[in-house]
Amino acid sequence: xxxxxxxxxxxxxxxxxxxxxxxxxxxxxxxxxxxxxxxxxxxxxxxxxxxxxxxxxxxxxxxxxxxxxxxxxxxxxxxxxxxxxxxxxxxxxxxxxxxxxxxxxxxxxxxxxxxxxxxxxxxxxxxxxxxxxxxxxxxxxxxxxxxxxxxxxxxxxxxxxxxxxxxxxxxxxxxxxxxxxxxxxxxxxxxxxxxxxxxxxxxxxxxxxxxxxxxxxxxxxxxxxxxxxxxxxxxxxxxxxxxxxxxxxxxxxxxxxxxx
Amino acid sequence: xxxxxxxxxxxxxxxxxxxxxxxxxxxxxxxxxxxxxxxxxxxxxxxxxxxxxxxxxxxxxxxxxxxxxxxxxxxxxxxxxxxxxxxxxxxxxxxxxxxxxxxxxxxxxxxxxxxxxxxxxxxxxxxxxxxxxxxxxxxxxxxxxxxxxxxxxxxxxxxxxxxxxxxxxxxxxxxxxxxxxxxxxxxxxxxxxxxxxxxxxxxxxxxxxxxxxxxxxxxxxxxxxxxxxxxxxxxxxxxxxxxxxxxxxxxxxxxxxxxx
Numbered sequence: 001x002x003x004x005x006x007x008x009x010x011x012x013x014x015x016x017x018x019x020x021x022x023x024x025x026x027x028x029x030x031x032x033x034x035x036x037x038x039x040x041x042x043x044x045x046x047x048x049x050x051x052x053x054x055x056x057x058x059x060x061x062x063x064x065x066x067x068x069x070x071x072x073x074x075x076x077x078x079x080x081x082x083x084x085x086x087x088x089x090x091x092x093x094x095x096x097x098x099x100x101x102x103x104x105x106x107x108x109x110x111x112x113x114x115x116x117x118x119x120x121x122x123x124x125x126x127x128x129x130x131x132x133x134x135x136x137x138x139x140x141x142x143x144x145x146x147x148x149x150x151x152x153x154x155x156x157x158x159x160x161x162x163x164x165x166x167x168x169x170x171x172x173x174x175x176x177x178x179x180x181x182x183x184x185x186x187x188x189x190x191x192x193x194x195x196x197x198x199x200x201x202x203x204x205x206x207x208x209x210x211x212x213x214x215x216x217x218x219x220x221x222x223x224x225x226x227x228x229x230x231x232x233x234x235x236x237x238x239x240x241x242x243x244x245x246x247x248x249x250x251x252x253x254x255x256x257x258x259x260x
Numbered sequence: 261x262x263x264x265x266x267x268x269x270x271x272x273x274x275x276x277x278x279x280x281x282x283x284x285x286x287x288x289x290x291x292x293x294x295x296x297x298x299x300x301x302x303x304x305x306x307x308x309x310x311x312x313x314x315x316x317x318x319x320x321x322x323x324x325x326x327x328x329x330x331x332x333x334x335x336x337x338x339x340x341x342x343x344x345x346x347x348x349x350x351x352x353x354x355x356x357x358x359x360x361x362x363x364x365x366x367x368x369x370x371x372x373x374x375x376x377x378x379x380x381x382x383x384x385x386x387x388x389x390x391x392x393x394x395x396x397x398x399x400x401x402x403x404x405x406x407x408x409x410x411x412x413x414x415x416x417x418x419x420x421x422x423x424x425x426x427x428x429x430x431x432x433x434x435x436x437x438x439x440x441x442x443x444x445x446x447x448x449x450x451x452x453x454x455x456x457x458x459x460x461x462x463x464x465x466x467x468x469x470x471x472x473x474x475x476x477x478x479x480x481x482x483x484x485x486x487x488x489x490x491x492x493x494x495x496x497x498x499x500x501x502x503x504x505x506x507x508x509x510x511x512x513x514x515x516x517x518x519x520x
Contacts, residue, residue: 036496119379127502129495132488157495192513228392228512235389235417236296242387242505245498249506252488253452 007051007075015051015079015091021144028094030146032158034086040156045092051079052088081148094146101164102135104179104201108251111137113168113215114206115240118143122153123241124204129157131248136161137201139168139215172218175201181219183211184243188224191247196254204244223247267311267335275311275339275351281404288354290406292418294346300416305352311339312348341408354406361424362395364439364461368511371397373428373475374466375500378403382413383501384464389417391508396421397461399428399475432478435461441479443471444503448484451507456514464504483507 017023018031029048032038035056041047050057051069053076064070076085102109110133115121121143128136143150145163154161172181180200184191203219205211211219225246227234238246277283278291289308292298295316301307310317310328313336317324324330336345362369370393375381381403388396403410405423414421432441440460444451463479465471471479485506487494498506 123499123502126495126499130487130498132494155495155497155499160494192516225509226512226516227390228516230516234392234420235386235415237415238390238505239383239386239413239415239501241499242383242501245502245505246509249485249509252486256452256486256488256490 006069006071007079011049011051011069012079015089018091019081019148021147024094024144024146029091030094030151031081031148032090032092032151033080033082033088033148034152035088037152037154037156037158038088038090040159041090041092044159045095048091048093050088050090051076056087082152097164101137102162104175104199106199107135108133108197108199109135109137109201110244110248111139111168111172111201111203112142113139113203113211114141114209115204116141116143116207117240118147118149119153120207120239120241121145121147122150122155122158124244125150125154125161125163126157127241127245127248128161129154131252133248134160134162136163137168137171138163138165139212140165169214169218172201172203172215176218177220180221182221182223182247183216183219184223184225184247185211185216186224186237188222190226191223191250192226194221194223196251198255202244202247202251204240204247207240266331267329267339271309271311271329272339275349278351279341279408281407284354284404284406289351290354290411291341291408292350292352292411293340293342293348293408294412295348297412297414297416297418298348298350300419301350301352304419305355308351308353310348310350311336316347342412357424361397362422364435364459366459367395368393368457368459369395369397369461370504370508371399371428371432371461371463372402373399373463373471374401374469375464376401376403376467377500378407378409379413380467380499380501381405381407382410382415382418384504385410385414385421385423386417387501387505387508388421389414391512393508394420394422396423397428397431398423398425399472400425429474429478432461432463432475436478437480440481442481442483442507443476443479444483444485444507445471445476446484446497448482450486451483451510452486454481454483456511458515462504462507462511464500464507467500 024030032041049067051071054070057064110128151158180197183203284290292301311331314330370388411418440457443463
């Protein structure tokens with residue numbers, strides 16, 4: 001029996017290999033899925049290959065290129081990393097690391113110190129995008145931005161936020177104490193009672209251990225997100241993406257109030 | 261060859277069956293894992309059975325009971341729902357639905373209109389706990405609280421927050437318009453410029469579709485979480501747990517300011 005596969009075994013193997021960082025680096029590619037995420041990326045990058053339903057191709061302003069693949073929903077299901085595959089899977093070239101890192105003397109940056117969970121990293125990229133933070137500086141042990149789970153959780157914000165990896169203590173030690181370096185701690189000062197600047201770096205830590213000792217020493221503004229009512233028995237901590245959101249929202253509320 | 265399994269096949273099968281709502285309802289049990297979550301639940305419920313390492317049992321003030329099981333880490337790995345199993349897995353009796361629903365005339369409640377993702381629901385329960393919100397009223401199509409993924413994402417807050425399921429439109433229609441019913445919308449009024457009450461209900465919607473039309477009609481205070489800078493091209497939306505956190509944080513900031 002002859003079976004005409006639209007998605008070749010080799011292509012299937014290539015896509016699978018991009019689940020791992022090693023595979024992504026070897027091939028220089030990453031995977032994005034669904035009309036929203038792929039659509040946002042198409043605004044910025046030329047895809048290496050698109051695998052999509054006929055209907056999805058029809059809805060685009062551009063046509064299917066030679067190497068693009070029309071697939072049925074069943075075929076997409078086989079190749080997808082998602083539980084519910086959505087019309088299109090794109091392979092994009094890994095962007096070369098952007099050296100145009102934001103300037104914390106003039107704007108607000110986020111730094112991540114060992115955030116491990118891909119869903120958290122993706123959600124934090126989406127939060128940064130919402131709050132107009134253009135650069136996230138990650139410690140080298142932070143999850144990889146181009147992990148398919150991260151890309152998906154950004155809901156397309158990955159196309160607008162610049163994520164760079166570096167030795168975080170070295171990076172911060174060149175800035176602190178001249179630049180405000182903020183971090184949230186359970187024994188910090190109430191976020192709502194502190195002066196918050198329009199520039200500097202907000203550091204968020206690892207899911208289990210928080211901010212590492214080495215990085216903690218370089219933080220010059222220790223903040224606390226107060227629980228309610230204060231000093232009562234509640235949850236002991238917040239998820240790192242949640243803490244990022246509350247902190248960024250307050251910085252931006254401050255800036256909006258001050259600029260009025 | 262005789263293999264002395266510490267965890268019997270039947271117990272293994274029982275635990276697996278608790279991944280599904282049907283199984284949980286049939287057995288009247290749910291699963292919690294790890295010292296933090298199990299520890300918090302032990303403060304409130306008597307477990308049906310604990311499966312844990314010898315070391316974990318040794319660290320407790322109580323002893324291993326007749327039906328509890330000592331397991332090696334390898335055995336725990338086989339039975340666990342987690343990627344990285346943690347010392348203890350507990351089976352707890354499903355609490356009977358608590359009829360002591362909070363009173364929105366006097367306090368702040370959360371309502372969820374079709375939140376689907378277990379991780380989001382668990383994170384929202386953790387947020388409610390942090391911000392001293394004791395009751396979450398869920399529409400019947402919201403994810404089940406006792407799904408192992410939800411329990412895990414609450415990080416123990418499930419022991420302190422009362423989650424009830426009901427026909428949400430009916431519930432709200434009995435309260436609105438007398439009680440403030442808040443919801444966040446992309447065309448709502450800036451959260452930071454609105455009067456926020458110390459009582460009422462904050463409604464959060466489904467991941468993809470937001471608040472349903474039927475529930476939307478019962479919302480009498482439409483809020484917007486402003487992005488920054490406003491009206492610029494940023495992420496189109498925030499994850500529902502993130503939006504919940506930012507909204508609750510602002511209500512609580514308000515209350516703290518007003519009570520000083």
